[in-house]
Amino acid sequence: MFQVPVAIPTFPKLPARALGVVPLGPISMALSAFAKQVARRHPALFRRLGDHAHARFILDPTDLPLVMRLEPNGGAPRVTLLRHPDGGPDGGPDGGPDGRDARIAGPLAALLGLVHGAFDGDALFFSRDLLIEGDTGAVLALRNAIDDAELDLAAELGAISGPLRQPLERLIALAEGATGVALSRHEEEFA
């Protein structure tokens, strides 16, 4: 099991600023395609969302200048990147987030750690490393569905990388070691 760090790493400021000027449309398309791949491999994740399979989630990495709007669409997910703060959590223009959404905000490392089972969501919430707003039921459903899915985003990425799979996995392992961020799922073997 990945060790829970006392302090959660934050994304370096300079690269974060650079993300403020990259074109978001192509990245959103790539992320949507990736999410659809995850949906195909983990259909139970969307079943577990139940009544919240058509909710809208704003995943807000507070150390980045953008937020991610995730629409599960009952198993045909769509991901849209939006800039912060003009697409801010309390109502932005041009189809940005509004009060109907369920918002989960915290450092990127915390959000990735939740996906990979390195952190406990309640512990991060009570320590205020994580903030939730909006539809609390939808947030709970998403948290529980993702926790049960035992996702490994590095493995999912590797599965669509063809011959680049092994170098990519090595690169991710190196980045994980250097940053302390849970970029993949770690699990102890059964003894």
Add this chain to the structure above:
Amino acid sequence: MEIVCPAGTPAALRAAVKAGAHTVYCGFNDETNARNFPGLNFDRAEMREGIRFAHDHGSKVLIAINTFPRAGAEGIWHDAVSDAASAGADAVILADPGLLAFAMQNHPDLRRHLSVQAAAANSDVINFYARCFDVKRVVLPRVLSVAEIAAINDQTKVETEVFVFGGLCVMAEGRCSLSSYATGLSPNMNGVCSPASHVDYHDEGDTLAVRLGGYTIHRAKPGEPAPYPTLCKGCFATQDQKGYLFEDPVSLNAEQLIPQLKKAGVTALKIEGRQRSRSYVAQVVRNFRDAVDALEEGRELPAGMLARLSEGQAETTGAYRKIWR
């Protein structure tokens, strides 16, 4: 001593088993269990598969069917008991006397445990349940001291199971109506205390406010832990004081009391937290399994490392030492 561990999802069940749980408890994804939260619990197929996995690794599975059947809808609870039996559960955890009678009459070989929701807090009532429904184990309410638990064990042959880690309820369990008062839904009838659909967290800039059913029940200042969304742990102002009028928002950790609990005749140690992640389950189970193994082998108990996982980020030994407010 037996460690009884929570599992809100199949992944959490596997994590608990791999971390060394002797026994795992879980529930179906409906109103028959007291943790009926969005995205949580097991459908029938997941339950059968989870039980198979646990048994293959030498662990037992208990199924909590511990809410109180609604008049006219008893069939939902009857089906849950029958499905638990056919899935191969090692026991069911029940609270309602009518459901206990149904289980005894229709599935006599299915072991019956008395849920904490039944609030059985003395040997007379425990022996009554044993006599009438052949209950083999009782989960004791979190209102008893170690001495009181020892007194109960002196007067009954029913196994006792006590909570050692996790959230605390201040009320006699199974009889709390606070959640109903604010939301119309309760753990007793609907399986939800402070249902998520009625909880609203709001970032007010320098404070984090939580509302339950439209009532603001706490505002946390910067640096304070996020507020817990139940009325019993809310912070209120009255005529002469302001504070946690029902219960401090602390979490139970009786890890260091395990030797005394063993001496008091306790059979099983229960960890609360079916609503928590597989990460929590793995860490807490591993910690308590180490502690129990140390006790059995005559070693010193390992130091606890679980404070960060506690609700409210603060711990208490609860009623066991009678210092919990």
